[in-house]
Amino acid sequence: MILYDAKxxxxxxxxxxxxxxxxxxxxxxxxxxxxxxxENRKPAYxxxxxxxxxxxxxxxxxxxxxxEITAICGxxxxxxxxxxRLFGDTPEHRAEIHMWTRxxxxxxxxPFVTWWRGTDAAEEAYRGHRLLMPEARRSHRLLADQGLxxxxxxxxxxxxxxxxxxxxxxxxLYGFMGTNVATGEISWLNVPQRPNIAAWFDRMAAREASQxxxxxxxxxxxx
Ligand SMILES: N[C@@H](CCC(=O)N[C@@H](CS)C(=O)NCC(=O)O)C(=O)O
Numbered sequence: 001m002i003l004y005d006a007k008x009x010x011x012x013x014x015x016x017x018x019x020x021x022x023x024x025x026x027x028x029x030x031x032x033x034x035x036x037x038x039e040n041r042k043p044a045y046x047x048x049x050x051x052x053x054x055x056x057x058x059x060x061x062x063x064x065x066x067x068e069i070t071a072i073c074g075x076x077x078x079x080x081x082x083x084x085r086l087f088g089d090t091p092e093h094r095a096e097i098h099m100w101t102r103x104x105x106x107x108x109x110x111p112f113v114t115w116w117r118g119t120d121a122a123e124e125a126y127r128g129h130r131l132l133m134p135e136a137r138r139s140h141r142l143l144a145d146q147g148l149x150x151x152x153x154x155x156x157x158x159x160x161x162x163x164x165x166x167x168x169x170x171x172x173l174y175g176f177m178g179t180n181v182a183t184g185e186i187s188w189l190n191v192p193q194r195p196n197i198a199a200w201f202d203r204m205a206a207r208e209a210s211q212x213x214x215x216x217x218x219x220x221x222x223x
Contacts, residue, residue, distance in 0.1 A: 001027075001028040001029065001058065001059065001060055001061055002028065002029045002030070002031055002058070002059040003016070003028050003029070003030050003031075003056060003057075003058050003059075003072075003217065003221075004030075004031050004032075004033050004045075004049055004050075004055055004056055004057040004058070004059070005017065005030050005031070005032055005033070005055065005056055005216050005217050006032065006033055006034075006035050006040075006055045006056065006216065007032045007033065007034045007035065007036070007216055008034075008035050008036055008216075009179055009182070009213075009214045009215070009216075010035060010055065010179070011113075011175055011176040011179040011180065012054070012055065012056060012069050012175075013055055013056045013216075014175045014176075014178070014179045014213045014214065015069045015073070015171060015172055015175030015176065015213075016056050016069055016072050016073060016076075016175075017175075017212065017213040017215075017216075017217055018171050018174065018175050018178075018209055018210060018212075018213040019072075019073040019076060019077075019086065019168070019171050019175075020076065020217065020221060020223070021208070021209030021212045021213065021223070022086060022166065022171060022207075022209045023076060023077060023080050023082075023084065023085075023086055024080065024081075024082060024084070024223045025080035025081030025082040025223065026076055026079070026080050026081075026221060026222075026223060027220075027221065027222045027223075028058075028220075028221050029219065029220055029221075030216075030217040030218060030219055030220065030221060031219075032216050033045065033055045035055060035125075038127065038129070040053050040054065040055050041053045041129050049065060050065065050067050052067070053129065054067065056069065056072060057072075058072045058075065069172075069175075070101065070168070070172070073086070073087075073168060073171065074087060074168075077168070086166070086167050086168045086171060087167070087168050088162075088167065093162075096162050096163075097162050097167045097168055097169055099162075100161040100162045100167070100169035101167075101168050101169040101172050103147075103151075103169075104151075104161065104169055104172050104173040105172060106147075107143075107146070107147030107150065107151070108144055108147040108148055108151065108173065108177075109172070109173065109176045111140040111141075111143035111144035111147060112140070112141075112144040112176075112180070112186060112189060113176070114133060114136055114137075114140040115136075115137050115140040115141050115144060115186070116180070116185060116186060117130070117132045117133060118132060118133055118134035118135070118136060118137035118140075119137075119185065121185055141188075144189075145188075148189070148194055148197060149194065151194075151196075151197060152194040152195070152196045152197050153196075155196035155197060155199075155200055156196055158196075159200075159203070160200070160203075161173065161200075166207075170200075170204060174201070174204040174205075174210060175213065177189055177190065177201065178201075178204065178205065178210060178213065178214075179213075179214070181201075182214065
């Protein structure tokens, strides 16, 4: 099994790395794709790994390719050794984790990523390989703030998004927020005016796995 990870700390690869470090019990090879050199947009990658030109991607032992970070993390959760499942272990818990993962993505991540895609930094990064929407910045900043305000209320009295234990929902949100706060390109994501998110963010940032997610995985993962 091969995970195509990014050489650079993009948020989507960071989500999978964070998942791998938190979940543990996984063994696979890693190949690094150079996003800065647009290796992911070249025919060799698009024709044999991911026609969408995106990273990460997972090649199974039967050569089948799985893309989309929730699908990759979900697959890893099923096959990993050990019983610390991050997608939940009962139908109710699984549903709750899916609910929070989806809310985090739709209400917060998608709006702020769309906002970011209207910046000069995004234009420079994609160099014409993605449809950017600078005209959508204002509305998506409002949407992201609305989602963050709601989450701040929702987190009152809670340790993690879906309760007392870290789950895929936290991995999803922190993978995106942590990488974007680190680059400093989205200064309004984590602010003291949203104290419950700020406390959750600090809790996440203090974890060893969160620090490791900024670095590409080694050529072989055996954790
Ligand atoms: N829908 C994909 C998104 C993956 C994605 O957009 N990855 C970024 C890195 S953070 C990428 O490959 N960007 C390079 C590009 O689009 O040229 C997923 O869930 O995995």
